[in-house]
Amino acid sequence: MKIRCEDIVKRTGPLMYFRNTPLSAQLLIVLLGVAVFSHAFLWNQAFSPAVKAQDKHPLLLSTGLLEAQEAELRIILWFAKGKPQENFLNKLPQEGWVWQESHPANSMSAGYSLAGYTRISQKSEQAVFSWYQGLVQDVGQAGGIAYLDERVPEGMDIAHYALQQNILPRQFSLSESVSSVAGWQESLLPRVVAGNDKVNIQVISQGYGQGRTALAIPVLLEEF
Structure with missing residues (x-):
């Protein structure tokens, strides 16, 4: 089976980019992701029809x-x-x-x-x-x-x-x-x-x- 170089780049590009990112930046990205997810979850719970009813x-x-x-x-x-x-x-x-x-x-x-x-x-x-x-x-x-x-x-x-x-x-x-x-x-x-x-x-x-x-x-x- 022949694997092309472009396939490797497509599959590993994002992961390789994250690995090359400084540790402080990685932590910031993770914290921002958690914050956005938590905010969206709480917003949905607060304004969902079930809660209103x-x-x-x-x-x-x-x-x-x-x-x-x-x-x-x-x-x-x-x-x-x-x-x-x-x-x-x-x-x-x-x-x-x-x-x-x-x-x-x-x-x-x-x-x-x-x-x-x-x-x-x-x-x-x-x-x-x-x-x-x-x-x-x-x-x-x-x-x-x-x-x-x-x-x-x-x-x-x-x-x-x-x-x-x-x-x-x-x-x-x-x-x-x-x-x-x-x-x-x-x-x-x-x-x-x-x-x-x-x-x-x-x-x-x-x-x-x-x-x-x-x-x-x-x-x-x-x-x-």
Whole structure:
């Protein structure tokens, strides 16, 4: 087998260059490489979607836009085709919750809902939202939708909230001092079709200070 000189240069050129480099320069190159790699790794970890999803949630008490310390939380599981075979009531938290099953008055409809009510604090919002995200997947696999409804007895600037939460407004309404924005947030929230728009988050507020605000995912089911 005949080996050409140019092949040897191509294979060993970079290595030979590094060997001829002074030791101090070699150490500097290695340190710079480690620094660049570490910086890129930390940057990726800090701004990766997984970290964002874990640390950030849209619930009201943690926004810094309200003085309220507690909120009323409602979870509604809706199954359009009737009660699922899986008994979700046995898997849902019971302490501090009130759960109620509901069937439509019209016997021609097969819909079924399971609604729960409790009160939460700012400290518990992250855990509650993480639990809700898991519930969304379980209910979705059973053919239903899990709705979340959080309410506080205080008005809020919903435009500021929408900007803070990166919500793309799809529908907006204002009547009798009640303002509402339904929109789209890039996340794993459940979505529904409202008119011609796909939405997965809605916020409704009345007044500032003394008033009331409701956050709904994906939309509000019960009367405000």
